[in-house]
Amino acid sequence: MRIALLIILSFCFSPAQAVFNIKQVAQGIYVHQGLIELPDVHNHDAIANIGFIVGKSCVAVIDSGGSPEQGRLLKKTVEKITSVPICYVINTHVHSDHIFGNRAFNNINNIKYIGHEKLSRAMSARGPFYIACSEEQVAVKLTEKDIIPPTIAVKNNYKLDLGGRVLILKAHPTAHTDNDLSVFDKKTNTMWLSDLLFIGHLPVLDGSLQGWLQEIRKLEKRQFDVVIPGHGPIVRD
Structure with a gap:
């Protein structure tokens, strides 16, 4: 079993999340575990597991x-x-x-920016509501400029070469949403499932x-070897 490297980077964010924690869960794969909460005015919607893969x-x-602001902290x-x-931003x-x-x-x-082939349409449909309620x-405070659709749309499977590291992006049939995308790292046998998997958090169904x-x-x-859910702790073996 791999030993996770915990890296704590102190950036000012909000009272609910004063420290932006990043954990290396496999070689070159870093995850910030979101709060296991529903979105509110205190956590500013910083509740999802997000991160990056280095090639x-x-x-x-x-x-x-x-x-x-959370995007800036991640960057x-x-x-x-x-x-x-940074060459790619993948939205699951x-x-x-x-x-x-x-x-x-x-x-x-x-x-x-990379996403499911139906993500752009979903962003157009949901965007005005998200902005109005944010x-x-x-x-x-969100604006139309915060809605950034994919420039690469994944219809079935898509190979993404980061240099010595190939990611397999899969566009799933309607499940959690109708635009779910998973990311598989062949190098470490790590599956980033995002909201296809919830652990310790009430699942949300939108598909x-x-x-x-x-x-x-x-x-x-x-x-x-490693599975990364959209919400909750990392799963090993």
Whole structure:
């Protein structure tokens, strides 16, 4: 069993999350575990597991957080840990706690955003509601500029080469949402399932219960060394 390296980077964020914790859960894979809470004005929607994977030539961020400020903290964390440039931001699905840090990465030259082929449509449909409710529900002011759709849309499977490290991105059928994307790292046999898996947190359903159960049954037949849920602790072996 791998020993996780815990790296604590102290950035001022909010009273609910004064320290932005990053844990190396496998070689080159870093996860910030979100609060196991429902979104509110105290946690500012910083409740999802987010992080990044480092290759020899590129870093891929996986989910950017629930606010532009959390995205900035994540970007600073990447830059503190590695000099490898950020090339990709992967959004695993449309929910607000996973996508609203995207804007923090917009100033990176040639940055590419990746998502399920249905993510762009879902962002267009949900975006106005998220923006209208953001101040009241999570005390974060959002604008249309915070809705950043994918520049690369995944229809089935997509291989992403970070340099000596290939990620397999899979667009799932309707399950947790109709735009779920998982990320598999072949190098460490790590599966980043995001909200296809909840641990210690009441699951949220926004797609199909039957579809979700079918996807979980398929995934249960496979063997992984590390599994990263969208909410809750990391699973090993």
